[in-house]
Amino acid sequence: MGGIDSELIKDGWFRELSEKSFPGQGLALKVKKVLHHSKSEFQDILVFESATYGNVLVLDGIVQATERDEFAYQEMITHIAMFAHNHPRRVLVIGGGDGGVLREVIKHNCVETATLVEIDKTVINLALKYLPGMACAFGDSKVQVKLQDGFEFLRAAAISPDQKYDIIITDSSDPEGPAEAFFQKEYFELLHNALSEDGIVIAQASENVWLNLDYIRNLIDSAASVFPVAKYCYTTVPTYTSGQLGLVVCAKNPRANVHRAIRKPTAEEQSQLRYYNEQIHSAAFVLPTWAHHKIYKEE
Amino acid sequence: MGGIDSELIKDGWFRELSEKSFPGQGLALKVKKVLHHSKSEFQDILVFESATYGNVLVLDGIVQATERDEFAYQEMITHIAMFAHNHPRRVLVIGGGDGGVLREVIKHNCVETATLVEIDKTVINLALKYLPGMACAFGDSKVQVKLQDGFEFLRAAAISPDQKYDIIITDSSDPEGPAEAFFQKEYFELLHNALSEDGIVIAQASENVWLNLDYIRNLIDSAASVFPVAKYCYTTVPTYTSGQLGLVVCAKNPRANVHRAIRKPTAEEQSQLRYYNEQIHSAAFVLPTWAHHKIYKEE
Numbered sequence: 001m002g003g004i005d006s007e008l009i010k011d012g013w014f015r016e017l018s019e020k021s022f023p024g025q026g027l028a029l030k031v032k033k034v035l036h037h038s039k040s041e042f043q044d045i046l047v048f049e050s051a052t053y054g055n056v057l058v059l060d061g062i063v064q065a066t067e068r069d070e071f072a073y074q075e076m077i078t079h080i081a082m083f084a085h086n087h088p089r090r091v092l093v094i095g096g097g098d099g100g101v102l103r104e105v106i107k108h109n110c111v112e113t114a115t116l117v118e119i120d121k122t123v124i125n126l127a128l129k130y131l132p133g134m135a136c137a138f139g140d141s142k143v144q145v146k147l148q149d150g151f152e153f154l155r156a157a158a159i160s161p162d163q164k165y166d167i168i169i170t171d172s173s174d175p176e177g178p179a180e181a182f183f184q185k186e187y188f189e190l191l192h193n194a195l196s197e198d199g200i201v202i203a204q205a206s207e208n209v210w211l212n213l214d215y216i217r218n219l220i221d222s223a224a225s226v227f228p229v230a231k232y233c234y235t236t237v238p239t240y241t242s243g244q245l246g247l248v249v250c251a252k253n254p255r256a257n258v259h260r261a262i263r264k265p266t267a268e269e270q271s272q273l274r275y276y277n278e279q280i281h282s283a284a285f286v287l288p289t290w291a292h293h294k295i296y297k298e299e
Numbered sequence: 300m301g302g303i304d305s306e307l308i309k310d311g312w313f314r315e316l317s318e319k320s321f322p323g324q325g326l327a328l329k330v331k332k333v334l335h336h337s338k339s340e341f342q343d344i345l346v347f348e349s350a351t352y353g354n355v356l357v358l359d360g361i362v363q364a365t366e367r368d369e370f371a372y373q374e375m376i377t378h379i380a381m382f383a384h385n386h387p388r389r390v391l392v393i394g395g396g397d398g399g400v401l402r403e404v405i406k407h408n409c410v411e412t413a414t415l416v417e418i419d420k421t422v423i424n425l426a427l428k429y430l431p432g433m434a435c436a437f438g439d440s441k442v443q444v445k446l447q448d449g450f451e452f453l454r455a456a457a458i459s460p461d462q463k464y465d466i467i468i469t470d471s472s473d474p475e476g477p478a479e480a481f482f483q484k485e486y487f488e489l490l491h492n493a494l495s496e497d498g499i500v501i502a503q504a505s506e507n508v509w510l511n512l513d514y515i516r517n518l519i520d521s522a523a524s525v526f527p528v529a530k531y532c533y534t535t536v537p538t539y540t541s542g543q544l545g546l547v548v549c550a551k552n553p554r555a556n557v558h559r560a561i562r563k564p565t566a567e568e569q570s571q572l573r574y575y576n577e578q579i580h581s582a583a584f585v586l587p588t589w590a591h592h593k594i595y596k597e598e
Contacts, residue, residue: 025352051322051323240542266564277591
């Protein structure tokens with residue numbers, strides 16, 4: 001095993017363990033070769049080649065993406081928002097330095113600009129080097145990149161009405177690291193302010209129904225105190241602990257029906273999608289009974 | 300840590316690793332105390348108290364059930380079949396010695412008899428001792444238990460027309476151990492023969508779309524060579540590797556629509572269900588695009 005040692009790797013296996021986020025359970029991936037390990041200004045960054053999941057990006061000990069299954073997350077966080085909107089032209093991505101969400105966003109021909117705000121340039125550079133299949137959209141003419149904290153970007157921006165965003169995608173890491181502010185009410189207020197009237201925001205919820213339902217309920221409550229529509233859905237990812245990750249979807253228009261693909265994928269669009277389809281868009285919002293009751297308070 | 304040592308436990312963590320079934324990835328659960336470890340005539344059986352998932356039953360190194368999340372599997376394998384049938388009276392459970400499926404079956408008032416055929420009495424005895432919340436139905440007057448190999452039971456039974464089963468649930472362990480025969484065409488033929496005309500069979504598929512799609516496609520092909528309806532669906536379980544487990548549902552009647560709850564749960568029935576509901580019944584059949592194409596051959 002080459003590269004720089006990481007204490008997360010022992011006996012040739014990477015272990016994802018977090019006593020705070022998922023006590024008593026863990027996930028292991030067999031390591032072929034460490035490709036990169038460093039501490040940037042913002043976080044601990046590990047990239048390794050795994051035995052069976054391709055290259056893997058790990059931030060602060062938590063798996064962000066593997067080459068084999070990344071499309072499940074990138075497609076769902078992107079297309080649930082994009083296909084729930086009638087005509088998304090201006091798209092903002094907060095975080096997402098690996099480029100995977102950008103790659104999905106520009107599959108929509110209606111998109112005119114896609115702006116990525118990423119705090120950590122190291123993530124972008126490492127994705128370009130080690131995750132080229134994800135980082136393939138950085139050169140696209142519709143794409144702009146701002147190296148800045150997403151929260152500060154939204155706070156500083158005096159966004160004129162014609163520059164508001166139709167879709168904002170918060171592809172942050174989990175709330176314990178630099179992304180902490182992305183999970184609080186003030187953030188939802190900033191998002192609301194930056195969105196056009198029919199705008200939709202989608203954010204990774206950092207949890208799933210199996211791990212911390214109280215947290216999800218609070219997150220939905222925060223979102224619902226700002227947005228008239230705030231719903232939880234999920235995608236399945238075998239290399240995230242518990243095998244799934246939640247997403248929070250909010251709309252500024254109270255009549256928005258985010259559960260459905262109100263714009264259908266064209267045959268050309270669908271041919272580029274490996275995970276998302278119209279049926280799975282709606283199925284992703286269907287929850288087990290106990291989780292539904294808890295999140296929506298017996299709604 | 301008390302009890303008998305198991306090589307599956309190291310440094311206080313149980314590891315589920317299988318180079319054959321899921322190479323290069325693994326799942327870990329923190330162990331509080333080993334409650335039981337033995338090799339029965341049929342398999343290696345481990346029961347431990349985990350730090351955060353309650354008591355855990357492990358057969359041949361593979362997690363079968365934990366007290367915290369077992370309802371996700373037990374409810375879905377049972378109620379998808381039961382609510383897709385108009386009036387299930389006679390139910391057969393093959394395997395399922397932990398009793399979890401039986402517990403779910405007898406929640407349906409229409410059931411007259413529920414027969415469990417389990418090869419390994421040790422599993423039943425250990426469930427009664429360590430998983431009492433699962434094993435609570437063994438004393439029910441509708442329940443009969445036969446200590447026998449399920450395959451042999453079906454082969455030997457000259458089942459008269461009025462004794463055929465409305466529902467058969469194959470709650471086996473994975474195909475590498477004593478359950479190997481449950482994943483082959485001959486088994487589906489025996490099931491077909493034992494079912495009433497509107498009968499439905501559901502079987503755990505041992506795999507999920509993330510691990511071995513070729514296997515699932517072959518399994519659906521085998522099932523479809525015997526049954527006019529053979530579909531794949533899944534449930535989410537955080538303590539199964541990849542976080543989900545597939546189920547194969549077959550019907551003898553070509554017009555059967557197993558995707559839907561054709562019988563709706565009554566309010567009383569629904570109040571006893573923590574995972575299953577009418578919406579999740581249908582959502583469980585919705586697959587990511589690439590998996591749908593692979594399993595159903597671009598159907």
